[in-house]
Amino acid sequence: MEHALSPATLSELRRPRPYPAVSVLTPTHRREPENAQDRVRLRNVVAEAKKQLESDPSVTRERRADVCDQLDRALAEVDLAHAEDGLVIFAAPGEHQVWSLGRSVPERVVLSDTFLTRNLVSAQAAERPFWVLSVSPDRVTLWNGGVDRVTEQRSGGFPLTSDHRENFDAERQERIGDHPSAFRDEDTRHFLREADTAMGRMLRAHPRPLYVTGEQAALSALEEIGTVTRDAVHVPHGGLAHGTADAVWQAVRPVVDAEARRRVDTVHQELESALGRKRFAAGVDEIWQNAREGRVQLLAVEENYRVTVRDDGDHLIPALGDDLDAREDIVDEIVEQCLETGADVRFVPDGTLADSDGIAGVLRY
Numbered sequence: 001m002e003h004a005l006s007p008a009t010l011s012e013l014r015r016p017r018p019y020p021a022v023s024v025l026t027p028t029h030r031r032e033p034e035n036a037q038d039r040v041r042l043r044n045v046v047a048e049a050k051k052q053l054e055s056d057p058s059v060t061r062e063r064r065a066d067v068c069d070q071l072d073r074a075l076a077e078v079d080l081a082h083a084e085d086g087l088v089i090f091a092a093p094g095e096h097q098v099w100s101l102g103r104s105v106p107e108r109v110v111l112s113d114t115f116l117t118r119n120l121v122s123a124q125a126a127e128r129p130f131w132v133l134s135v136s137p138d139r140v141t142l143w144n145g146g147v148d149r150v151t152e153q154r155s156g157g158f159p160l161t162s163d164h165r166e167n168f169d170a171e172r173q174e175r176i177g178d179h180p181s182a183f184r185d186e187d188t189r190h191f192l193r194e195a196d197t198a199m200g201r202m203l204r205a206h207p208r209p210l211y212v213t214g215e216q217a218a219l220s221a222l223e224e225i226g227t228v229t230r231d232a233v234h235v236p237h238g239g240l241a242h243g244t245a246d247a248v249w250q251a252v253r254p255v256v257d258a259e260a261r262r263r264v265d266t267v268h269q270e271l272e273s274a275l276g277r278k279r280f281a282a283g284v285d286e287i288w289q290n291a292r293e294g295r296v297q298l299l300a301v302e303e304n305y306r307v308t309v310r311d312d313g314d315h316l317i318p319a320l321g322d323d324l325d326a327r328e329d330i331v332d333e334i335v336e337q338c339l340e341t342g343a344d345v346r347f348v349p350d351g352t353l354a355d356s357d358g359i360a361g362v363l364r365y
Contacts (some may be wrong), residue, residue, distance in 0.1 A: 001079060001087075001100040004144065005124045006206045013115050017092040022058055022067055023116035024049050024091070025105040028083040038080050041107070046071055049091075049109045056111065063093055070096035086123065090115045094137055102127045102147060104306070106328035109175065121339060123330035126303060126347045128260070131206075131231065133199055133251055134215035135222065136241035137188045138162040140195040143248050144204065145211075145256070150249045155199045156205075159241075162191045183221040192218075196226035203228055209259070211252050213240045233259065239301055264348050267300050274298075274362040282356035284309065284330060285316040290363055291334050294341040298362035299334070302350045305358035331359070 002009075026045045029035040049071060053064045067144075070091040077098050078087065086105035090097045092115075103123035110116045132150055133144035142158040143150040183189065203210065212222060212229050215238040222229045237251040274280040279297075281290050284307055290296050308328045310319040319326045327333070335345055343361075353360050 001077065001082075001098045004129070004206065005120050008205065010117060011122070013090070013097075014119050016113050017115070018063070019113045020053065020056065020063070020067060020111040021092040021113055021115050022049050022053070022071065022090070023108075023112070024071070024089040024111040025116070025119060026087050026107045026111075027081065027104045028085060028087045028100075029084060030085065035080065035083060038083060042075070042078065042080070042224065044091070045107055046075055049111075052109055052111055066093045067091050070094070076099050086119065088116075088119060105332075110329075117329065118332045118336040119329060121127070122329075122335040125300075125335055125339065127347045128209075128347065130200075130209040130211060130256065131202070132235075132248055133195070133210060133212045133232070134240040134248060135192065135195065135212060135218045136182065136242065137185075137191070137218075139241045140191075140243050143200070143245065145249075150245050150252070152245060153202075156202045158202075160191070160195050160198065162188070183215075183217045185317070189221060189225055192221055193225055196222065196229050198230040208232070211235055211255060213237045213251060264352060265347060267298070267346050267348055267352075270298055270362055271300060271356075271360055279363040279365070280360070280361040282353075284289060284334070284357065284359055287359050287361050288316055288330065288334055290361065291337045291341070291343075295363045295365060296338045296341070296343045296361045297364045299338045299343050299345045300353060300356075300360050301331060301335065301345070301347050302353050302358045303347045304350050305353075307358075334359070 024045055026042050028038045050068050053059055053067060071089065074089045074091055074096040078362070081357040084100045084102045086103055087106065088099040088101060088103035099118065099120055100122035103126045105119045127146050130145040132145055134141045134143065138161060140160040142156070144153045199210070210228070210232040212219060212232045213235045216236045219234045219236060233255060234254055235255050240248050240251060270278060281287055281296070287296065287299070307330060308319050308326050309316040309330050310323060310325050311327065316330065338345055
């Protein structure tokens with residue numbers, strides 16, 4: 001199952017497909033007893049997708065068989081033992097993908113000539129992904145960080161290991177004072193430059209906040225010789241380049257949490273300033289109107305804010321999930337629309353925007 005949504009991946013998902021490109025969405029659950037229903041619910045929604053394919057007169061028998069086979073292959077790849085909060089299956093002639101999301105999605109089936117990506121975009125923004133680069137004289141590892149964990153990233157050349165083996169345990173030797181700093185060694189500094197360059201490539205492909213862990217000597221060396229790592233948040237903690245994911249998470253979690261609190265405070269300040277300058281909008285209808293016009297500069301959304309609406313042509317009005325033309329994922333649509341027009345999207349804890357009905361924004365004009 002896929003998790004990381006890069007700009008290149010999103011662009012590929014959005015390209016037109018031969019009809020029908022099928023998007024199947026269903027909420028899932030991380031824990032018992034709620035997750036007991038997930039397998040049956042998933043099979044039912046895939047069955048509904050096949051039923052729609054069967055009843056669509058514009059889909060040929062050969063193409064229907066192809067897409068149904070892709071749906072079956074996708075279903076076989078689903079690992080509900082590691083489910084998160086939402087699941088998306090994409091299937092089209094000759095291809096399929098399965099995406100696990102850390103944000104709930106409405107249950108639905110969509111047949112079109114493109115895949116439905118807005119829920120992926122919203123989930124990615126809500127998860128606030130980050131990178132952790134752990135540095136030692138002989139090894140540099142990269143960790144993919146999310147809401148409640150990190151996992152090791154094994155791509156883009158990572159992990160990096162040094163061919164310079166004279167001081168295999170140089171980090172330990174430095175800590176106990178047996179050896180001068182390995183980070184003044186030219187071979188080690190060259191190794192760190194390589195790591196900085198590799199990290200630069202990763203950030204260009206997958207831009208997100210970066211935290212760097214290591215002995216203070218390592219952080220100082222990176223600040224002196226690096227480029228992208230110089231502007232990262234430094235976490236003085238050695239040993240993590242050879243450590244476990246849990247050890248890395250425990251080391252960076254207080255710093256990540258502090259950064260999150262700082263970002264929430266900044267959102268409050270920016271919204272208050274916008275209110276004074278008459279560039280403030282709040283509520284799903286007002287935000288939706290401004291998002292479609294590309295006027296939203298900063299969008300703030302509570303993490304679990306969801307609302308079902310109908311579009312009457314002029315405004316969004318509250319609706320029930322079974323109402324005709326009800327839009328259960330309007331918040332995800334707003335998030336994607338704002339990101340498309342270059343807005344800064346920030347998810348904040350529930351209750352933060354109580355006076356704004358869960359969603360607010362700073363307008364460009």
